[in-house]
Amino acid sequence: MTTLLRMLLMFLVPILLSHVSAYTACPKCGSTEVPYPLSTDGSCGNSLYRVYCNNGVLEFLSGGGFYYKILSINPSAYKFVISPPPIKKDTCYSSDFASEGLKLDESLPFNVSTHNTVMLLNCTNNLLRSPLNCTSSSFCRLYEEKVEEASGCRNTLCCHYLKDSAMTSHMIRVRDGGCSAYTSVVDLKLGAPLESWNYGIELHFRVLLYTLQTVRKVDNGVASEKLTPERVENSKELCTAPATPENTLIAEDAVSPRKGEAAPLATPSAKGERFSFAL
Numbered sequence: 001m002t003t004l005l006r007m008l009l010m011f012l013v014p015i016l017l018s019h020v021s022a023y024t025a026c027p028k029c030g031s032t033e034v035p036y037p038l039s040t041d042g043s044c045g046n047s048l049y050r051v052y053c054n055n056g057v058l059e060f061l062s063g064g065g066f067y068y069k070i071l072s073i074n075p076s077a078y079k080f081v082i083s084p085p086p087i088k089k090d091t092c093y094s095s096d097f098a099s100e101g102l103k104l105d106e107s108l109p110f111n112v113s114t115h116n117t118v119m120l121l122n123c124t125n126n127l128l129r130s131p132l133n134c135t136s137s138s139f140c141r142l143y144e145e146k147v148e149e150a151s152g153c154r155n156t157l158c159c160h161y162l163k164d165s166a167m168t169s170h171m172i173r174v175r176d177g178g179c180s181a182y183t184s185v186v187d188l189k190l191g192a193p194l195e196s197w198n199y200g201i202e203l204h205f206r207v208l209l210y211t212l213q214t215v216r217k218v219d220n221g222v223a224s225e226k227l228t229p230e231r232v233e234n235s236k237e238l239c240t241a242p243a244t245p246e247n248t249l250i251a252e253d254a255v256s257p258r259k260g261e262a263a264p265l266a267t268p269s270a271k272g273e274r275f276s277f278a279l
């Protein structure tokens with residue numbers, strides 16, 4: 001990031017926070033904090049980052065329609081960790097097998113991060129043709145042997161892999177003809193004792209990007225002109241609106257200070273200089 005952009009961000013973020021009252025965190029779910037931008041209902045958070053509070057338990061709903069418990073959230077790193085689905089008792093089937101494992105809705109801003117070591121259990125020999133580690137020293141062996149939940153998977157083929165950036169970042173797949181169960185460990189280090197494994201699937205929120213074109217002068221609540229970055233630093237009357245489904249809401253509530261008038265529209269773009277929006 002250039003110095004200019006950084007200065008721009010420093011200037012914009014406080015303005016956004018003070019103008020945009022929609023940037024409020026949701027109330028706790030049970031004893032769990034729900035930090036912005038996660039949203040448990042339309043009145044708080046950012047509705048793109050929808051999560052669910054079911055009987056005091058904060059959960060994430062996958063594209064496949066399965067609820068995963070949220071174990072921890074690190075909003076400043078744009079990450080949270082969900083619980084791997086339980087393996088059904090005395091079987092080797094993950095409880096999300098019906099939806100073929102974890103599938104993220106690609107239209108939503110969540111990805112599987114590159115910190116997950118995934119262990120696939122009860123796999124068919126097809127997996128031996130994959131680059132996965134299906135050797136007798138694979139982490140999955142230790143897991144099956146020592147963890148009661150996975151005991152139904154013993155004496156079958158299992159494999160592990162690090163979910164890296166070369167792989168699709170929106171699913172962990174189980175299915176007939178592949179593997180029937182899985183678990184995942186975050187930041188697994190070679191040689192770390194089993195007791196220290198941090199079971200979970202780390203997801204991260206995609207950060208929305210906007211071009212500098214989104215920075216416009218707001219005059220009587222109406223976007224008038226685009227500003228150069230230099231002018232931005234000198235202006236006191238600036239606001240931007242992100243191109244989200246909430247655009248209208250944010251505009252009514254906060255960006256447009258005078259009711260009934262148009263608010264600035266944002267144009268997300270894949271090109272040009274970009275900065276990440278304050279999420």
Ligand SMILES: *[C@@H]1O[C@H](CO)[C@@H](O)[C@H](O)[C@H]1NC(C)=O
Nearest residue numbers: 091092093122152176177180
């Ligand atoms: C392992 O997966 C196969 C399908 O690939 C299934 O028929 C079998 O029941 C599974 N084993 C266990 C113990 O669940």
Ligand SMILES: *[C@@H]1O[C@H](CO)[C@@H](O)[C@H](O)[C@H]1NC(C)=O
Nearest residue numbers: 133134135137138139190191
């Ligand atoms: C498989 O994983 C184990 C444990 O992580 C490692 O020691 C071994 O070198 C790996 N084997 C291959 C072929 O990658």
Ligand SMILES: *[C@@H]1O[C@H](CO)[C@@H](O)[C@H](O)[C@H]1NC(C)=O
Nearest residue numbers: 110111168169170205206207
């Ligand atoms: C998230 O996943 C999508 C689709 O797989 C990919 O294009 C995108 O670069 C990923 N974003 C991040 C921040 O990793």
